Amino acid sequence: MPKVVLVTGGGRGIGAATAKLLAKRGYDVAVNYQSNITAAGKVVREIEGMGRRALAIQGDVAKEAHVVRMMSAVEERLGPLYGLVNNAGITGRIGRLDDASAETLQSTMDINVVGALLCAREAVKRMSTKHGGAGGVIVNVSSVATTLGSPNTYVWYAASKGAVDAMTLGLGLEVAKEGIRVVGVAAGLTDTDLHAAGGEPNRARAIGPQVPLGRAAQPADIAEAIVWLMSDDARYCTATTLRVGGGR
Amino acid sequence: MSAKSAGVVLITGASRGIGAATARLAAKRGYDVAVNYVSNEAAAKKVVGEVEAAGRRAIAVKADVAREADILAMFAAVDEKLGRITGLVNNAGIFAKTGRVEDVAAETVKAVLDLNVLGALLCAREAVKRMSTKRGGMGGVIVNVSSGAATRGSPNSYVWYAASKAALDAITLGLGLEVAGEGIRVVGMAAGVTETDIHTAAGGTGRLAQMAKMVPLGRVAQPDEMAEAILWLMSDAARYVTATTLRAGGGL
Numbered sequence: 001m002p003k004v005v006l007v008t009g010g011g012r013g014i015g016a017a018t019a020k021l022l023a024k025r026g027y028d029v030a031v032n033y034q035s036n037i038t039a040a041g042k043v044v045r046e047i048e049g050m051g052r053r054a055l056a057i058q059g060d061v062a063k064e065a066h067v068v069r070m071m072s073a074v075e076e077r078l079g080p081l082y083g084l085v086n087n088a089g090i091t092g093r094i095g096r097l098d099d100a101s102a103e104t105l106q107s108t109m110d111i112n113v114v115g116a117l118l119c120a121r122e123a124v125k126r127m128s129t130k131h132g133g134a135g136g137v138i139v140n141v142s143s144v145a146t147t148l149g150s151p152n153t154y155v156w157y158a159a160s161k162g163a164v165d166a167m168t169l170g171l172g173l174e175v176a177k178e179g180i181r182v183v184g185v186a187a188g189l190t191d192t193d194l195h196a197a198g199g200e201p202n203r204a205r206a207i208g209p210q211v212p213l214g215r216a217a218q219p220a221d222i223a224e225a226i227v228w229l230m231s232d233d234a235r236y237c238t239a240t241t242l243r244v245g246g247g248r
Numbered sequence: 249m250s251a252k253s254a255g256v257v258l259i260t261g262a263s264r265g266i267g268a269a270t271a272r273l274a275a276k277r278g279y280d281v282a283v284n285y286v287s288n289e290a291a292a293k294k295v296v297g298e299v300e301a302a303g304r305r306a307i308a309v310k311a312d313v314a315r316e317a318d319i320l321a322m323f324a325a326v327d328e329k330l331g332r333i334t335g336l337v338n339n340a341g342i343f344a345k346t347g348r349v350e351d352v353a354a355e356t357v358k359a360v361l362d363l364n365v366l367g368a369l370l371c372a373r374e375a376v377k378r379m380s381t382k383r384g385g386m387g388g389v390i391v392n393v394s395s396g397a398a399t400r401g402s403p404n405s406y407v408w409y410a411a412s413k414a415a416l417d418a419i420t421l422g423l424g425l426e427v428a429g430e431g432i433r434v435v436g437m438a439a440g441v442t443e444t445d446i447h448t449a450a451g452g453t454g455r456l457a458q459m460a461k462m463v464p465l466g467r468v469a470q471p472d473e474m475a476e477a478i479l480w481l482m483s484d485a486a487r488y489v490t491a492t493t494l495r496a497g498g499g500l
Contacts, residue, residue, distance in 0.1 A: 176464035176499045188488065212428035213490060221488035228480050236440060236473040238465060239499040243492035247428045 002052065004078045005230065006030040008061050008119060009088030011040035013192030014141060017219035018085055021227045023047040023054065030055045030074040032088065053078055061088045061115030071122040080134060083230050084123040086116040087141040091157040094198040105156045112160035116140060120171055128178040135179025137230050140168050142186040144245040154198070165241050172239025181238040183229045188245030190217040212247025253304065254278035256330045257482070260313050260371060261340030263291035265444030266393060269471035270337055270478050271295050275302035277479055282326045283308045284340065305330060313340045313367035314359070323374045334386065335482050336375040338368040339393040343409035343446070357408045364412035368392060372423055372434070380430040387431025389482045392420050394438040396497040417493050424491025435481045436493030440500050442469040464499025
């Protein structure tokens with residue numbers, strides 16, 4: 001019986017690459033999306049093409065009712081949840097804090113932090129051996145921004161990912177004896193449309209050469225780390241975040 | 249002999265513990281392996297036999313990694329017998345004794361730093377000379393075996409060991425940035441409390457049982473589990489990971 005993993009924000013970028021790599025390694029995958037059903041559907045078809053089961057599932061992770069409904073639907077359609085990849089995240093419009101709107105700050109925190117916490121809560125309820133579950137793994141997609149701080153770019157995004165890292169540590173310790181590992185991947189500059197959404201579509205190409213490794217990451221580079229941490233090979237890794245930043 | 253070699257890896261302190269487990273797993277993943285040891289020739293030869301049984305080439309190479317002359321001779325032997333290395337695992341390490349700083353002998357501190365820091369730096373230097381694309385090399389990966397002690401400090405146990413591993417983490421960061429543009433990744437793996445004879449030597453199995461209680465996951469690590477992390481970091485799957493240390497500590 002294949003293990004079932006839910007990837008939030010799985011229709012695009014790092015999430016889509018992760019969903020596809022998980023399928024390649026034998027997992028069944030629930031692909032959450034907020035609005036782009038076409039992109040999510042494409043990922044689902046690719047996964048099905050690999051002979052695995054997949055499900056596109058709409059849901060705004062910032063909304064509790066959506067998260068609860070999404071988790072129930074995944075279990076009903078694919079079976080017991082083994083893994084959660086808390087990948088859905090936004091940066092808001094790139095700029096300085098003194099120019100940022102309250103809405104930008106609020107929505108960044110709502111999706112990146114509250115959403116990740118709610119998804120993790122629902123996952124723990126289903127995975128914890130204390131609740132009759134079979135254990136599992138939660139991978140939080142973080143960012144090297146947590147230690148760089150991202151001045152003049154998105155301090156609020158860096159702050160939100162700092163909160164995610166604290167959650168990886170704290171929740172990881174909280175459920176360590178309940179069969180659940182909680183790990184993070186701090187992604188570096190990655191070539192996805194996250195930057196276009198922030199108003200700088202060329203950011204990955206422009207800054208890539210400044211990364212010590214000399215290039216921006218491809219989504220597949222980050223997905224490899226996420227999928228390894230999800231695997232049994234990483235069974236002694238928990239409550240910690242792996243930096244995948246090319247030296248940043 | 250099976251498929252084409254995945255590369256040539258030199259593992260220091262590979263006759264026992266995490267080093268031996270890493271050598272065995274490296275062979276399984278297709279690498280040829282140089283097994284460094286300092287005194288236990290029989291154990292090193294056993295590991296060599298296991299690597300060869302997996303269909304890969306291996307040599308046992310004696311060297312005290314705290315001594316430059318030994319290191320130079322070791323790298324020359326690997327060059328000659330296995331070819332140019334693509335990977336180095338700086339694994340050899342000791343904490344020598346447990347105790348408080350106020351009671352420690354200068355010789356203990358010096359022995360720990362000579363092996364864990366100076367030795368790792370010299371091995372890394374020799375590896376960079378061979379791997380750097382700037383010097384005509386083909387690139388490669390250096391994995392430094394560190395410890396969660398680097399951030400915990402290990403009060404009342406071995407502050408000097410913690411200090412040596414924090415220095416090693418700084419090497420991972422600094423050297424990683426120094427050679428990032430030369431085809432070399434430098435990564436660290438901070439091991440948790442692992443069931444090896446480094447602990448048995450320091451206080452028997454009772455010590456490990458005591459330490460297991462402090463680990464959030466509720467048990468100590470097996471050497472194989474540390475080897476998995478090391479080999480993943482060495483693999484192409486970790487191609488965007490450099491100048492950073494992965495914590496494999498079971499929550500510690």
